[in-house]
Structure formats: structure tokens, C-alpha cells
Amino acid sequence: MLTKDVSAEIHAVLTSLNEEGKEPTVALVKGRLSTKVPMPALITVIKSWKATQHIPKVEVAADNRSLSQEARIAALEAQVQQLTTRLEKLENTHG
Template sequence: MLTKDVSEELRAVLEGLQAQGKEPTVALVKARMSTSVPMPALITTIKSWKSANRIPKIEVAASGQPEIDRVSQLEQQVLDLTARITALEAQLSDK
């Protein structure tokens, strides 16, 4: 499964909240993220930020769009190969 590192996005969100004078909470951070991050990862990140002003490396599953494209490509490939097999079978039966 493909993963995406969201540590920098989390850092930007937390620094933005800090610049606004707001205390980072799970709800505030989650609302500002463009990528969906699991709740336990958010909690760990916020605790680490509050205690040491540090962001751990957080990776999440990459978006599902490439997977959908891949499935579509595989379906098309199956259709193409089926057509080729049918054509080859027709050639063999003519001989």
C-alpha cells in the first residue's frame, strides 16, 4: 500500500494555530488538514508538539484515486486480452 508523509502539513497547521494564539486540539487540527489523519496519530502529534515542540513522522495511506485508476487499467487490460484470445481461437479453428 502506498503511503504519504503528512508531517510537514501537520507542522504547518500547528504553527498556524500557534501564530493565531490558539491551543491545538484534535478538532482544530483535523479541520485544517487537507489529508485525513487517524485520530491516534493526531493525538500523538499534538502531545509531542505540546511537550517538545516536535512533530513525529506521520504517514497515512495515499488517496484511493490511483487505486481506482489502476483497477480501471486492469479491467481494460483483461478486456483487451480476452479479445486477443478470441481472435487467436478463431484463427486456430479456421485452419
């Protein structure tokens, strides 16, 4: 599955809220993000931000519709190769 790193976007939202003097909440952060991020991930990020001003890396599933056909094909080919390699290892192990 393709993923998208949204850490920078979340950092920008949290910094913006901080500069505005607003306490970051799940609702405020979620409302300002252009990417859908699961609530448990947002809760973890906000807790980390409040404690250390640090944001852990956050990745969400990439929207395949936004990718070009060539990029989607390349991603699928890479996934097939990974699965083939795993299958070969399993077959060799259980022979």
C-alpha cells in the same frame, strides 16, 4: 500499500495555530487538514508538539485515485516483487 507523509502539513497547521495564539486541539487540527489523519495519530502528534515542539513522522494511506495509472502500475509491480522475494525466502527456509 502506498503511503503519504503528512508531517509537513500537520506542522504547518500547528505553527499557524500557535501564531494565532490558539491551543492546538484534535478538532482544530483535524478541521484544518486537507488529508484525513486517524485520531490516535493526531493525539500523539499534538502531545509531542506541546511537550517538545517536535512532530514525529506521520504517514497515512495514499489515495490511489490521485495517482496516475503509470504510478499505480509501478507501485503494484514493486509490491509484487517484494511479495515474490518474501515467498521465495519462505519456501527456501521451509523447503
